Amino acid sequence: MTRHTKNIDAFVAASVSSSDHIVKAYLGLVAVELILKNDVGLKGHNVPAAIDKFAHLFAIGHHQGCKIKLNALVAQLRNAITAITVQGKDGNPCNAPVDSYPNIRYVRHESDSWPAPFTSEEQAKVLSAKVLEIRAYLKNKFGKAL
Known part of the structure; x- marks a missing residue:
């Protein structure tokens, strides 16, 4: 039984309806986090590590080839998350x-006239697209409600 089904559905729906790339990415990551909590016992917000563990546990048998793809998606997700410049707790970028992907809530958008470093619209778009690709892959290959 999948727990948090209503929450997952709500975050997915909000992600799909948003036109903002950071919001789409954030809400999509929340949905992935909730799905993976059930499967791998994720305790924090380390979605890439959870996908790694998911691949180790479930990309076997007829899904064996999926491990390579999931590993590639994890690497790309890590790069996309760390490409986002946020305001740190100390006030510095x-x-x-x-x-801890929730820190993307504190993104320093280029359009807000932050001094460099900041996050470009293209960087936000890359993250959003990567999250969407991961959601689609987990849904299509593993039947996850994403």
């Missing part, structure tokens, strides 16, 4: 931590 820093890369979003790969083990």
Whole structure:
């Protein structure tokens, strides 16, 4: 039984309806996190590590080839998350931590006239697209409600 089904559905729907790339990525990552909590016992917000563990546990048998693809998606997701510049707790810019995607809420958007470093619209778009690709892969290959 999948727990948090209503929450997952709500975050997916909100992600699909948003036109903002950071919002789409954030809400999509929440949905992936909730799905993976059930499968791998994820305790924090390290979605890439959870996907790694998921691949190790479930990309076997007739899904064996999926492990390579999931590993590639994880590497790309890590890069996309850390490419996002956020406002750190100390008030200085820093890369979003790969083990805590919720920090992307504090993105330093180029359009807000932050001094460099900041996050470009293209970087936000890359993250959003990668999250969407991961959601689609988990749904199509493993039947996850994403």
